[in-house]
Amino acid sequence: MVGSPSAPEEKKTSLFDRLKQAVASTKAQLVERIEEAVAGKKEIDRAVLVELEATLISADLGVKTTQEILARLSEQVTRRKLTETRDLRAAIEQEILGILENPGGGREVAGLKASPAIKQPPPGLPEVIFVVGVNGVGKTTTIAKLAHFYLQQERQPLLCAADTFRAAAIEQLEIWAGRLGVETVKQKPGADPSAVVFDALAAAKRRQKDPVIVDTAGRLHTKFNLMAELEKMCRIAAREIPNAPHQVLLVIDATTGQNSLAQAREFREHGGASGIILTKLDGTAKGGVVVAITRELGLPIKFVGIGEKVEDLLPFDPRQFVESLFES
Secondary structure (H helix, E strand, O other), X not given: OOOOOOHHHHHHHHHHHHHHXXXXXXXXXXXXXXXXXXXXXXXXXXXXXXXXXXXXXXXXXXXXXXXXHHHHHHHHHHOOOOOEHHHHHHHHHHHHHHHHHOHHHHOOOOOOOOOOOOOOOOXXXXXXXXXXXXXXXXXXXXXXXXXXXXXXXXXXXXXXXXXXXXXXXXXXXXXXXXXXXXXXXXXXXXXXXXXHHHHHHHHHHHXXXXXEEEEOOOOOOOOHHHHHHXXXXXHHHHHHOOOOOOXXXXXXXXXXXXHHHHHHHHHHHHOXXXXXXXXXXXXXXXXXXXXXXXXXXXXXXXXXXXXXXXXXXXXXXXXXXXXXXXXX
């Protein structure tokens, strides 16, 4: 019908509205407090910057990221590019957007090797996605949401139950697979996870399934033997399908805030994490951790979880995220 919005436009609006709802608590903690910090003040002085520092840290942007943002704001003030307090909100918005759109800032991240390049499978072979993270972050549920996302893109995901340490993890994955109508490859509890990966990739090639989403054991970041096992799984995958795993997505619970950074560093270094899935964004006022993770790890946020339903996993768009926070 003439003048009616197209389906993609409606979908985009709907996703933006859902994201705005999810970050409402973070907006109150961050943007509204920025407004309070500058209310009634005209001059950008030391006191205003100190109050802004406390505001950014309380929203979980982290000390390093906050200091970097404030240093750039101070430089703009010194050069008279930023003179009025009413312009601070927009300036902070641009700083945050810059960090999210350019993870790592085009530089080496302190103490970490360069982030993995985006890899693609050869034509006709499945994309292999490893999903990693510690216990309790909602990894298996996130895998189901990820499978649903790819089904909506008219792809045919196959789930690999390589978390063989917990029988419940295999059962949980099978339940989700049944609901979604997708296949699972599994072995008995206690089996070698690398063997399950091998079977899953062989099955995917035979049945033309794509992508293969691999559930891995919830490793505590201090257990280096388990990290070594993860590295072995990566080697097996690469042997069977060139460049695999093509993505290693680290699931982080947004409600754990800065505590998640130590885990993330370990997975980035030893597990080859290439991107982040941030769950429970709707359950925290500390969504600023999105910025801290991106800045301090040089890793992009790929998806955010904004609810319990299978469709509550959204591809992360930095500009939409920042707009949903700072929109009046």
